[in-house]
Structure formats: structure tokens, C-alpha cells
Amino acid sequence: MHSYRISGLAVASQLELLGAIDAPANDDAPDITVRLQSAPRTLAGGVAGGPNWEIEGERVLLRVPRVGRFLIEGGRHIGVELEPGATARDASLFVLGVSFGILLHQRGAMVLHGAAVARDGRALAICGASGDGKSTLATALCRAGFEFVADDICAVGLGDEGRPVVWPDGRQLKLWREAIERLGMAPDQGAAVRDGIEKYFIGPPATAMTPPRLTAIYVLGEARAPRPEGIEPLNLPDAMRALDLQAYRPAIRARIGSKPRNLAQSAAVLSHARTFRFERPRGFEHMDRLVAALAAHWDALGR
Amino acid sequence: MSETPGIVWLASFPKSGNTWFRIFLANLAAGRDEPADINDLDERGGIASSRHEFEAATLLDSGLLPHADVDRLRRQVYERIAAETKAPRWIKVHDAYTLTEDGEPLLGRGAARAAIYLARDPRDVAVSLAHHNTTTIDAAIELMNRPDSALCRGRHGQPPQLRQQLLGWSGHVASWLEQTEVPVHLMRYEDMRADPARAFAAALGFAQRPASGEDIARAIRHADFAELQRQERERGFTERTSRTAPFFRAGEVGGWRRELNAEQVTALERAHAPMMARLGYELSQGAAEAAA
Numbered sequence: 001m002h003s004y005r006i007s008g009l010a011v012a013s014q015l016e017l018l019g020a021i022d023a024p025a026n027d028d029a030p031d032i033t034v035r036l037q038s039a040p041r042t043l044a045g046g047v048a049g050g051p052n053w054e055i056e057g058e059r060v061l062l063r064v065p066r067v068g069r070f071l072i073e074g075g076r077h078i079g080v081e082l083e084p085g086a087t088a089r090d091a092s093l094f095v096l097g098v099s100f101g102i103l104l105h106q107r108g109a110m111v112l113h114g115a116a117v118a119r120d121g122r123a124l125a126i127c128g129a130s131g132d133g134k135s136t137l138a139t140a141l142c143r144a145g146f147e148f149v150a151d152d153i154c155a156v157g158l159g160d161e162g163r164p165v166v167w168p169d170g171r172q173l174k175l176w177r178e179a180i181e182r183l184g185m186a187p188d189q190g191a192a193v194r195d196g197i198e199k200y201f202i203g204p205p206a207t208a209m210t211p212p213r214l215t216a217i218y219v220l221g222e223a224r225a226p227r228p229e230g231i232e233p234l235n236l237p238d239a240m241r242a243l244d245l246q247a248y249r250p251a252i253r254a255r256i257g258s259k260p261r262n263l264a265q266s267a268a269v270l271s272h273a274r275t276f277r278f279e280r281p282r283g284f285e286h287m288d289r290l291v292a293a294l295a296a297h298w299d300a301l302g303r
Numbered sequence: 304m305s306e307t308p309g310i311v312w313l314a315s316f317p318k319s320g321n322t323w324f325r326i327f328l329a330n331l332a333a334g335r336d337e338p339a340d341i342n343d344l345d346e347r348g349g350i351a352s353s354r355h356e357f358e359a360a361t362l363l364d365s366g367l368l369p370h371a372d373v374d375r376l377r378r379q380v381y382e383r384i385a386a387e388t389k390a391p392r393w394i395k396v397h398d399a400y401t402l403t404e405d406g407e408p409l410l411g412r413g414a415a416r417a418a419i420y421l422a423r424d425p426r427d428v429a430v431s432l433a434h435h436n437t438t439t440i441d442a443a444i445e446l447m448n449r450p451d452s453a454l455c456r457g458r459h460g461q462p463p464q465l466r467q468q469l470l471g472w473s474g475h476v477a478s479w480l481e482q483t484e485v486p487v488h489l490m491r492y493e494d495m496r497a498d499p500a501r502a503f504a505a506a507l508g509f510a511q512r513p514a515s516g517e518d519i520a521r522a523i524r525h526a527d528f529a530e531l532q533r534q535e536r537e538r539g540f541t542e543r544t545s546r547t548a549p550f551f552r553a554g555e556v557g558g559w560r561r562e563l564n565a566e567q568v569t570a571l572e573r574a575h576a577p578m579m580a581r582l583g584y585e586l587s588q589g590a591a592e593a594a595a
Contacts (some may be wrong), residue, residue: 249359251362
């Protein structure tokens with residue numbers, strides 16, 4: 001068995017989870033188990049939530065073409081049946097990513113689609129759609145002295161005195177070759193995530209192990225006329241709406257029914273953390289300037 | 304009489320009038336006395352190759368999937384939209400009409416009730432494409448002439464859209480006009496410019512979208528190039544990709560005569576003569592002589 005700590009949860013996995021950072025198991029029972037097993041082709045009594053997934057009570061079945069079927073149960077267990085010819089290595093990407101995101105929703109966690117970095121025990125989260133440059137910006141912030149906390153799946157919990165914290169995701173960053181080259185990260189480049197895809201694991205940067213307090217959330221947008229560049233605070237209703245829109249895979253959350261709970265969590269988060277829209281131009285040539293602007297803005301927020 | 308529900312593809316090679324027609328549709332749907340804001344179009348059903356929509360539907364990180372597997376899932380995404388939608392959905396698509404590796408139509412079986420295919424003289428497309436992509440005209444011609452051309456194919460970064468096979472300009476037109484899965488109506492850009500009321504009314508009729516002549520005339524006025532250019536000049540346009548060239552440039556028919564050199568005209572006409580003839584685009588004198 002392999003042992004990991006992912007988003008604060010102890011994981012015991014029959015599969016080696018590519019990109020997960022090993023964490024020694026303790027004597028307690030793991031929170032999550034991952035096993036190779038047989039998985040049904042369809043869930044009896046299930047409802048199709050999307051073209052490749054269905055849900056029945058506490059079980060979600062997810063199909064990934066030419067990789068496998070993933071059965072995610074009760075927020076505690078992920079079962080994987082490989083398609084003929086598929087490798088456990090490929091399947092592990094979809095365990096650690098989407099299956100874990102679904103599992104966190106089943107546990108009623110607040111899961112943002114975003115990256116998080118921290119300094120001095122305080123974290124900032126960067127949210128946005130796929131391809132908006134969350135991982136790239138997070139990497140650039142780490143290069144500028146921040147610790148890496150989470151990428152893609154950003155689980156937010158409530159810590160002491162109800163203050164929001166970000167659970168370190170216990171994973172390596174993944175970056176596209178273009179970003180690696182432009183950010184000068186070639187020395188840290190690890191294995192490709194999959195054959196034929198030029199996205200690579202990045203050797204773990206300085207990583208936060210204890211959950212830092214979440215003090216600010218930046219929602220990325222592209223500054224393109226008529227939208228000017230800048231960082232603008234969102235008022236409470238807009239911030240509530242932004243957090244709702246930035247949830248990880250809202251379609252599954254809606255089916256699981258954890259949206260009302262997430263709204264209550266958002267309200268709790270927003271009593272301690274502030275939310276901003278960060279409109280910026282695309283292109284690596286702006287990166288140093290944008291990192292400096294973001295770091296200065298976040299510093300000025302204070303504790 | 305209300306509009307029939309279901310998907311209607313607005314299909315075209317890039318820079319062939321697709322956005323203009325969508326803005327016309329948005330103004331038609333809005334039915335107001337003022338032109339619709341080009342940065343806030345209700346009728347935007349989006350583009351079929353949107354990475355965000357794909358990931359929202361499949362829950363999967365498209366960056367971890369080979370293009371062939373993305374295509375397998377795309378078929379299912381559209382079939383599901385078709386099964387669930389109770390409203391008309393006009394969806395822009397730049398993909399050529401292709402089959403997945405399983406032999407199923409990429410755009411789904413039985414998913415769309417109609418397609419409007421917009422075609423434009425490839426010589427004008429080349430000029431417009433070069434401006435849009437901020438490339439040389441020769442690079443635009445290569446994208447049009449290579450039978451395996453595609454958009455967003457590179458796997459070294461993550462563009463906002465999924466890979467779209469174009470198959471070159473002739474291949475693109477042929478793929479749509481020769482497929483038998485979706486009833487398709489051909490609308491030439493030149494006919495849209497010459498007599499928009501007539502061209503648009505025919506397309507709406509084909510797609511069973513009822514509209515009065517008066518409503519069509521008003522939507523055409525609100526989508527007039529001068530109006531679109533005014534809005535872009537004053538406020539910008541979020542769908543613009545070039546940092547230097549405006550999106551709504553001239554919308555001109557025949558501008559290629561001024562902007563292409565003889566070699567470029569010949570390269571395009573050599574590659575596309577049969578399809579140009581089929582769509583009624585006359586070869587230039589020089590190329591016709593060279594061919595003879």
C-alpha cells in the first residue's frame with residue numbers, strides 16, 4: 001500500500017499515485033482507500049449527470065475513455081477498473097484529480113477550482129477556468145518566495161475560531177512545456193504526465209505542510225478591451241457569487257447536493273477572507289510585473 | 304409561432320462571416336430599438352470547441368486527454384445537450400465535419416437538427432485570417448492549403464479551445480457539404496454582403512426560425528459593419544485576438560485583389576480550384592491561363 005496525505009486526508013492506495021508526495025502512514029485507519037477492483041459499466045438506479053458519469057445516492061461512476069471506470073463511494077473509497085490496455089499510471093492521474101475532487105464534494109468540503117500559495121502562514125487562492133493560467137501564476141509566485149499549497153483542487157476548511165484554511169493538496173505541480181520554458185523551470189522538470197502530452201510534473205517547491213489561513217481569493221480574468229487591467233475588490237453578494245462559480249466542477253456538486261452547505265461555507269470564509277477580480281493581460285512577458293503587483297496587493301491587505 | 308428547439312450548427316472555416324451572423328441573430332433575438340452590445344450578446348450559444356464547457360460537462364481535465372479521446376467524449380457531450388435542451392441552440396463551430404476514431408460523428412449522431420454553412424472566397428479568407436491571427440499572409444495560406452491543418456493542436460500549452468481539425472479550406476467545405484448526418488444550408492459570405500435580407504431570411508427559413516421581414520431588416524441595421532466598428536473602436540471587443548488589428552476590419556468582398564501578390568493567388572487557386580468552381584468563385588486570369 002502507498003500512503004499519502006491529500007487535502008488533509010490520510011490516503012491508503014493500492015495504486016501508486018503519480019505526482020502525490022509520499023507521507024508516512026500512522027496507526028490510525030486511513031480516511032480514504034483507493035483500490036483496483038471491478039467497477040460496473042453503469043449504476044443500477046443511477047442518474048446520468050453528464051455524458052460520462054452517473055450518480056446513485058452516495059456513489060458516482062465516472063468513465064474515462066481508454067483509461068478506466070472510477071467508482072467513488074461515500075467520500076471514503078475510490079475503486080478503479082482499468083480498460084484493456086490502460087496503465088495504472090494513467091489511471092492514477094484521474095484518481096488524484098477528478099476522483100478526489102468528487103470525493104471531497106461527497107464529504108461536503110468546500111472545493112475551489114484554483115491554486116493556492118502561502119507566506120508566513122497566510123494563503124492566497126487563485127481561481128479561474130482551465131487555461132486561465134492558475135498553475136503558471138502560482139508557480140511564478142513560488143519562484144518569488146511563496147510556498148506552494150494546492151493546485152487545481154483547492155480544499156478550504158474552517159480552522160481555529162472559524163477561520164478559513166487551505167488544505168495542502170500534497171501533490172506536485174503540473175506545468176505545460178511552454179510555461180516551464182518561459183518561467184525558467186527546466187531544472188525542476190520531472191516526468192511527462194502522459195505520453196504525447198507535454199505537461200510535466202515539477203519537482204516539489206517549498207511546500208506548506210500545515211494548513212495556512214486563507215486571507216484572499218483572486219479570480220482571474222483577461223484584461224482585454226473593454227475590460228481594463230487591475231485588481232478590484234468584490235462586494236459581498238458578488239464575492240458569494242464568484243465563490244459559487246469557482247467551485248470545482250459545479251455539475252457534480254449540484255447532483256451531490258452540497259451546494260447549500262457550500263453557500264454557508266462561503267459566507268463563513270468571506271467573514272475572514274476578501275475576494276478580488278484580477279484582470280490581467282495574457283502572455284508570459286507580463287508575468288514578472290503581474291507577480292509583483294499581486295504580491296504587493298496581498299501584502300497591503302495585512303493580516 | 305415559436306422556434307423549434309434543438310442544436311443548429313453555425314459552421315464555417317474561420318473568418319467567413321460567422322461572428323457577423325451571430326451578432327445579427329443576437330439582435331434578432333433582442334428585438335430592441337438599439338443595437339445589442341457586441342460584448343454582451345444573449346444569443347451567444349458559445350463555440351462547440353470551448354474547453355470550459357467540455358470540462359464542465361465531463362468533469363475531466365482535458366489537458367490530460369489525447370485529442371482522440373477528447374473527440375470521443377465531445378460526441379457524447381453534444382448528444383447529451385441535444386437530448387436535454389428544450390430551447391433552440393445556435394452553436395458556432397469551426398471544426399471540419401469529421402468522425403472520431405470509433406467512426407462516430409464528432410458532432411454527435413442525431414444531435415443537430417440543421418446546419419448553416421458559411422463559405423467565403425478563400426482569397427479573402429487568407430487576407431482576413433492573417434490580420435486576425437497577426438501572421439503573414441503566407442502563414443494563413445499554409446493553414447488553408449494543408450489538408451491536415453488544425454487549430455489549437457499543440458500540446459505544449461493550454462489554449463482556451465480544444466483541438467479543431469480544419470482539413471484545409473477545400474477539405475473543410477467538402478466535409479460539411481458532403482456529410483449526410485445533418486441537413487445543411489450553404490450561405491456564401493458574398494451573398495450575405497450583397498443582399499443580407501435575402502441571405503439571412505433563407506438561412507432562418509432553413510433553420511425554421513420564424514422572423515418577420517421587418518425584424519430581419521432591423522437586426523441587419525443593428526449588425527451593420529459601421530455599427531460594429533463603432534462599438535469596437537469605442538469599447539473594444541472581447542473576441543478579438545489580435546493586439547493590433549481590429550476584429551471588424553472591412554468585411555470587404557474582393558479585397559484580395561489589392562492585398563495578395565500573384566504567387567499567393569496562384570498558391571490558393573491551385574490548391575482550391577475545384578471547390579472554388581463549385582462555390583462559384585472565379586479563378587483569376589493568370590491562374591486560369593497557367594492551368595490551361
